[in-house]
Each structure stands twice: as C-alpha cells, then as structure tokens.
Amino acid sequence: MGRDLSFGSFLRDLGLRLGAAAVVLGVFVGLGYVNRTNLFGLSRLLGSQVVFFAVAFLVIGLVSICWIVFQQSRE
Numbered sequence: 001m002g003r004d005l006s007f008g009s010f011l012r013d014l015g016l017r018l019g020a021a022a023v024v025l026g027v028f029v030g031l032g033y034v035n036r037t038n039l040f041g042l043s044r045l046l047g048s049q050v051v052f053f054a055v056a057f058l059v060i061g062l063v064s065i066c067w068i069v070f071q072q073s074r075e
Contacts, residue, residue: 027059
C-alpha cells in the first residue's frame with residue numbers, strides 16, 4: 001500500500017482528523033445541552049453517566065457509518 005507523503009496530503013489528513021474531533025466534541029456538547037435543558041424529556045434518560053456515554057458513542061458510531069457510506073458512494 002503506497003502512501004502519498006506530500007504536504008498537501010498531510011494537510012488533508014490533518015483537516016479530516018480535526019473534523020472528526022469536532023464532530024465528537026459536538027456530539028458530547030449537544031447531548032449535554034439536551035440533558036441540561038430537558039429537551040423532549042430526555043433528561044431523565046440521559047441522567048445516568050453510563051447511559052449518557054452509551055448514547056454518545058452510539059451517535060458517534062452512526063455518524064461514522066454514515067460517513068463511510070458517503071465515501072463509498074463517491075467512488
């Protein structure tokens with residue numbers, strides 16, 4: 001497997017990693033907001049730390065699967 005070691009490739013990879021970190025942070029901040037404001041009565045469900053993290057990682061997993069499907073459809 002060859003790897004492009006150019007500066008442009010580095011910047012693209014860095015941008016994708018920063019984007020992924022922003023999505024993960026956004027999911028946790030968004031779920032915290034939903035929990036704090038009791039949006040749709042979800043505060044009762046998200047009140048437990050275990051459930052909060054389980055839902056967060058479930059959402060992150062769904063976003064990851066959507067990204068993979070999107071990338072496959074572009075090829």
